[in-house]
Amino acid sequence: MTDASITTQADGGDAEFGDYIALLKPRVMSLVVFTALVGLVAAPMPVHPYIAFCAILFIAIGGGASGALNMWYDSDIDAVMKRTRGRPIPSGRVGRDEALALGLALSGFSCVMLALAANVFAGLFLAFTIFFYAVVYTMWLKRWTPQNIVIGGAAGAFPPMIGWAVATGGVSIESVLMFLLVFMWTPPHFWALALFMRSDYDDAGVPMLTVTHGRPTTRRHILAYTVLLAAVAFGTGLTSIGGPVYMAVALVLNALFVIGAVRIWRRDEVMAEADNYKVERGFFKLSLIYTFLHFAAILAEALLKPYGLGGW
Amino acid sequence: MPLTREHELHRRRRGLNTGLGLVLGAFVVLVFLLTFVKVTSQNLQFPDNVPGSSAATAGEG
Numbered sequence: 001m002t003d004a005s006i007t008t009q010a011d012g013g014d015a016e017f018g019d020y021i022a023l024l025k026p027r028v029m030s031l032v033v034f035t036a037l038v039g040l041v042a043a044p045m046p047v048h049p050y051i052a053f054c055a056i057l058f059i060a061i062g063g064g065a066s067g068a069l070n071m072w073y074d075s076d077i078d079a080v081m082k083r084t085r086g087r088p089i090p091s092g093r094v095g096r097d098e099a100l101a102l103g104l105a106l107s108g109f110s111c112v113m114l115a116l117a118a119n120v121f122a123g124l125f126l127a128f129t130i131f132f133y134a135v136v137y138t139m140w141l142k143r144w145t146p147q148n149i150v151i152g153g154a155a156g157a158f159p160p161m162i163g164w165a166v167a168t169g170g171v172s173i174e175s176v177l178m179f180l181l182v183f184m185w186t187p188p189h190f191w192a193l194a195l196f197m198r199s200d201y202d203d204a205g206v207p208m209l210t211v212t213h214g215r216p217t218t219r220r221h222i223l224a225y226t227v228l229l230a231a232v233a234f235g236t237g238l239t240s241i242g243g244p245v246y247m248a249v250a251l252v253l254n255a256l257f258v259i260g261a262v263r264i265w266r267r268d269e270v271m272a273e274a275d276n277y278k279v280e281r282g283f284f285k286l287s288l289i290y291t292f293l294h295f296a297a298i299l300a301e302a303l304l305k306p307y308g309l310g311g312w
Numbered sequence: 313m314p315l316t317r318e319h320e321l322h323r324r325r326r327g328l329n330t331g332l333g334l335v336l337g338a339f340v341v342l343v344f345l346l347t348f349v350k351v352t353s354q355n356l357q358f359p360d361n362v363p364g365s366s367a368a369t370a371g372e373g
Contacts, residue, residue, distance in 0.1 A: 013326050017331030050349045054342065119347055 016097075019088040023071055023099055024106075031157045032063035038295045039163025039178055042241045042302040045117075047167050054117045055166040059159060062110035062126045066155070068103035069134035072096055074142075074203025081200035103134070118166040125165050129158040143205065148252055153186025154179075160295070177236040181294060184229035186263065188222045189287040195219070195264075196277035196284070199234060216227040219265050222283075226261035230254040243301040245309045248299070260286060 007258045026100055036059045047055070071089055075096055077187065078084035086096035097280030107130050114258025135157035142148045164175035193220060194210045201208050210218045233254050237247040260283040267279060324327075 017328045019330075023328075048349055048353065050345060054346055057342075226339065 008009075009035060013093055015093045016090065018092045020102060022088050023068040023102060024061075025067030026064075026072075027036075028067055028156075029063050031058045031156070033060050034292070035178070035182065035295055036159040036163035036166075038096075038299045038302075039160030039175060040166050040299050041163075042174070042178075043164045043167030044240065045167045051117055054168070055114060055122070056163070058110045058301055059126060059132040059162055059166075061106055062114070065103050065106035066130045066133040067109055068099050068106065069140045072099040072103055073134070073138050075099075077204040077206060079206045083200060096145055107134075108144050111128065114166075116161075119169045121169050122165040123161055125158070125162050129155060129162065143207070146207040146209040148207065148210070149187050149190045150183075152232065153183050153190075157182035174236075174239045174241045177232060177239060177279070178241070178295075178298070180232040180292060181229070181236060183288065184225055184232050185291050186231065188242070189223045189284070189290075191218050191222050191286060192264065192280050192284040195272070195280045215269055219267070223261045223265040226257055236294075236298075240311065241298050241301060245304070245310070246294075246297040249293055253286075253293060256286055257283075257290060296298060 017168055033056055037056055040047060040055065047254070071087060075087075075089040078087050079090035084090065087098055087100055107127070111127040111130070112121045113123075114126050133152075137148070137152050137155050139271065142153050145151075156300075160178035160182070161171065161175040168175075191209060194208055195215060204209055209221060220253075233250045236242055237250050262280065263279045272280060301310040
């Protein structure tokens with residue numbers, strides 16, 4: 001922290017320790033931790049519990065670092081949107097240069113420490129993920145294409161692959177399918193939300209599919225991604241990380257999800273407004289537990305394996 | 313009465329400094345335990361114990 005920041009932060013008050021934690025987007029970190037943990041536990045190679053703990057911690061810090069870089073670059077957007085106006089940078093408690101420094105320092109720190117604790121491949125994979133989220137998504141594509149949700153979803157989908165790489169030192173069909181599970185889930189999840197919540201992104205100049213291509217197109221996109229997602233979910237169940245528990249969970253959730261997507265596709269705005277977007281809201285609520293339950297089922301299969309119960 | 317007067321800035325930043333101190337202390341403990349686990353793990357091989365390494369062959373001669 002420089003002396004200059006003392007004066008620049010006078011308007012928003014002094015930064016507390018919690019403001020620097022907020023820069024790391026703790027809620028996003030919790031999803032990163034869970035999916036990376038599942039990827040690590042589901043992998044066929046055992047990892048020492050303490051090394052696993054350290055690896056997950058460094059992956060979480062890497063995720064947090066990319067969050068800080070995102071807040072640094074997007075501080076102009078954050079200042080416009082109601083939802084993000086209270087964040088540390090737009091509120092004036094933390095300077096932009098500080099967020100950039102924290103993001104860069106933690107990026108380097110997390111990748112090097114993960115490489116030392118686990119393996120070099122995992123460290124490089126984490127570095128690629130941070131680069132993808134901070135540069136490819138945040139700087140290049142977020143403000144340029146309405147497919148930004150799809151690209152952002154890819155960045156959020158890498159953690160289970162990194163967890164798998166921590167244990168195995170590489171990539172395999174199972175880890176790619178775990179990636180696809182999050183990647184395919186992200187667009188229907190966010191576009192369902194965009195249908196019933198008028199987004200501040202319009203004011204901030206960020207292209208959203210609902211605005212650039214209209215709501216009927218968004219509804220068709222939701223259905224297409226949901227059908228592809230179901231195929232990925234069942235495909236995952238046929239690999240070594242699947243099993244009867246996973247398949248039962250996937251069967252129920254994907255049936256409900258596809259039914260929800262078809263109902264969204266068949267509706268128009270008049271019907272949706274008449275019941276205050278009841279179907280879209282229900283679909284969004286289901287999407288919140290969809291990923292969690294799929295990864296929990298993969299975790300359950302891995303934990304049941306030593307007792308001869310998990311897997312095929 | 314303390315010899316030096318505490319600056320008001322230090323008082324305001326106490327929470328931040330305490331948090332940072334705890335994080336750094338936790339990092340030291342984390343790396344110490346990580347080193348301990350790595351060193352005591354069964355598959356750890358020092359260069360002079362790896363078959364075919366220059367240190368191992370030099371010892372044989």
